[in-house]
Amino acid sequence: MTSVDAGTIAAVKFGVSAEDHAKATLNILEDFSEDKARMEETQHAIFNILRDFSDEKIWLESTQRATLNLLEDFDEERTKAEGVSRELQESVELLRVAKEAAEISNRELESFSYSVSHDLRAPLRHISGFSKMLAEEFGATLDPGAQHYLERIQTGTQKMGLLVDELLNLARLGRHALRLQPTRLNPIIAEVVAILQPESEGRQVEWLIADLPAVDCDPVLVKQVFQNLLANALKFTRPRADGNTQKGTAASTSRTVIEVGHKEEGGQPVFLVRDNGIGFNMKYVDKLFGVFQRLHRAEDFEGTGIGLATVQRIVQKHGGRVWAEGELDKGAAFYFTLSAGKQADVKSSGATAGGQS
Amino acid sequence: MNSGELEILLVEDNRDDMDLALHALKREKLANNIVVARDGEEALDFLFCRGAFTHRSFDHPPKLVLLDLKLPKVDGMEVLKQVKSDPRTKTIPVVIMTSSKEERDLVSGYNLGANSYIQKPVDFDQFRETVKRVGLYWLVINQPVPLGTGAKAAAQRA
Numbered sequence: 001m002t003s004v005d006a007g008t009i010a011a012v013k014f015g016v017s018a019e020d021h022a023k024a025t026l027n028i029l030e031d032f033s034e035d036k037a038r039m040e041e042t043q044h045a046i047f048n049i050l051r052d053f054s055d056e057k058i059w060l061e062s063t064q065r066a067t068l069n070l071l072e073d074f075d076e077e078r079t080k081a082e083g084v085s086r087e088l089q090e091s092v093e094l095l096r097v098a099k100e101a102a103e104i105s106n107r108e109l110e111s112f113s114y115s116v117s118h119d120l121r122a123p124l125r126h127i128s129g130f131s132k133m134l135a136e137e138f139g140a141t142l143d144p145g146a147q148h149y150l151e152r153i154q155t156g157t158q159k160m161g162l163l164v165d166e167l168l169n170l171a172r173l174g175r176h177a178l179r180l181q182p183t184r185l186n187p188i189i190a191e192v193v194a195i196l197q198p199e200s201e202g203r204q205v206e207w208l209i210a211d212l213p214a215v216d217c218d219p220v221l222v223k224q225v226f227q228n229l230l231a232n233a234l235k236f237t238r239p240r241a242d243g244n245t246q247k248g249t250a251a252s253t254s255r256t257v258i259e260v261g262h263k264e265e266g267g268q269p270v271f272l273v274r275d276n277g278i279g280f281n282m283k284y285v286d287k288l289f290g291v292f293q294r295l296h297r298a299e300d301f302e303g304t305g306i307g308l309a310t311v312q313r314i315v316q317k318h319g320g321r322v323w324a325e326g327e328l329d330k331g332a333a334f335y336f337t338l339s340a341g342k343q344a345d346v347k348s349s350g351a352t353a354g355g356q357s
Numbered sequence: 358m359n360s361g362e363l364e365i366l367l368v369e370d371n372r373d374d375m376d377l378a379l380h381a382l383k384r385e386k387l388a389n390n391i392v393v394a395r396d397g398e399e400a401l402d403f404l405f406c407r408g409a410f411t412h413r414s415f416d417h418p419p420k421l422v423l424l425d426l427k428l429p430k431v432d433g434m435e436v437l438k439q440v441k442s443d444p445r446t447k448t449i450p451v452v453i454m455t456s457s458k459e460e461r462d463l464v465s466g467y468n469l470g471a472n473s474y475i476q477k478p479v480d481f482d483q484f485r486e487t488v489k490r491v492g493l494y495w496l497v498i499n500q501p502v503p504l505g506t507g508a509k510a511a512a513q514r515a
Binding site for chain 1: 371373374377380456477479481484
């Protein structure tokens with residue numbers, strides 16, 4: 001507006017002509033129109049800016065909303081996380097309770113086996129002792145029937161003593177810490193065969209014992225495995241008195257063959273103990289490894305029904321497994337792995353048979 | 358064997374076990390002079406010459422103590438502990454004779470100074486054989502501390 005003021009002042013001051021005046025007025029109007037256009041532009045610009053602002057505002061608002069949502073989500077996540085952590089805590093607590101319960105039941109089992117060993121054996125000893133004293137001191141005055149009953153009492157007592165001891169051994173196995181060491185199995189088997197010598201007295205037994213690879217295992221426990229399996233093999237190849245046998249089996253020919261060998265399977269040795277005894281019907285195979293499970297009458301074959309359960313417990317402790325194959329009157333084979341450790345030595349030379357009886 | 362000399366203190370609360378042990382010991386003619394204590398307290402009174410046994414002297418300890426573990430009043434482990442921690446009685450051979458062969462009993466028995474640990478067999482023939490061997494070893498084969506140099510001397514120092 002400065003130029004308008006300046007033109008007016010000039011006309012007043014210097015007394016300009018009407019033409020000049022009209023020109024000046026046009027000039028001024030022109031100036032006005034320019035100004036108007038500039039003002040409109042400015043206004044546009046301002047509108048634009050305002051529109052931009054409003055856009056910004058909308059954007060800001062949505063950002064804010066998003067932030068709020070995010071915060072809300074965070075809150076939910078936090079609640080969820082808290083829930084998870086609570087659940088975890090609860091799980092940990094449950095585990096702790098379960099562990100405590102397991103410890104308590106372990107302690108109970110321990111004190112149970114303790115009192116079984118202490119309390120149950122005592123009366124058995126008394127029955128054995130006094131029945132024997134009765135037989136010795138008064139046997140002469142007893143008739144044969146009474147003496148026979150006394151013998152039955154003795155036998156029963158011995159059986160129960162064995163049962164109690166084997167049950168205790170089985171219970172102790174659970175607590176026995178595995179002491180793994182590289183072990184040569186052949187010397188262990190030789191020891192077991194020597195221990196079992198009295199049971200094969202007067203019989204022709206052909207032992208086919210292969211050269212076995214050394215393995216990482218607990219030698220004390222693995223000796224127990226071989227002892228139980230080989231004792232079983234000897235027992236179930238024993239000639240039977242009833243003559244109820246088929247040709248070709250140990251029971252009919254009195255020729256016993258017991259084989260100990262191994263084969264590689266899945267990169268680890270599978271050990272086997274095979275006999276040509278009375279075998280078993282495969283439909284009962286699931287019962288073989290159960291405690292107190294027996295497939296034969298006590299009159300035919302003595303036993304407690306704990307031996308194979310013990311074998312299974314030991315093998316499982318090593319991380320291995322045990323299984324059996326059999327056929328009635330043809331023989332039985334027991335297989336097991338001791339996969340807890342790596343093989344210490346792979347100098348297997350196959351199933352070389354070496355007789356030693 | 359001097360018939361007047363005390364040979365065995367049998368510490369046994371169970372009457373049946375006591376009769377069987379006495380029967381076995383007498384049958385093997387290993388010991389004629391056997392005293393039976395029926396609980397841990399009685400055993401301690403006897404060994405430490407007190408209570409009903411004040412007339413006894415530390416000069417005449419039993420040649421062998423056969424000790425059961427499960428006993429009324431004072432249990433076998435406590436009897437063993439007191440006997441083996443006192444200089445007047447520590448040279449007396451103590452053989453634990455028990456039903457249990459629990460590892461913890463074996464370990465604490467030997468730690469407390471037991472001279473031997475025997476599990477009573479269930480079978481009476483084996484039981485007799487065991488008692489015979491224990492008696493033979495401790496009463497006949499084993500050489501005890503000479504009287505007056507072990508227990509008595511220690512008692513005088515105490």
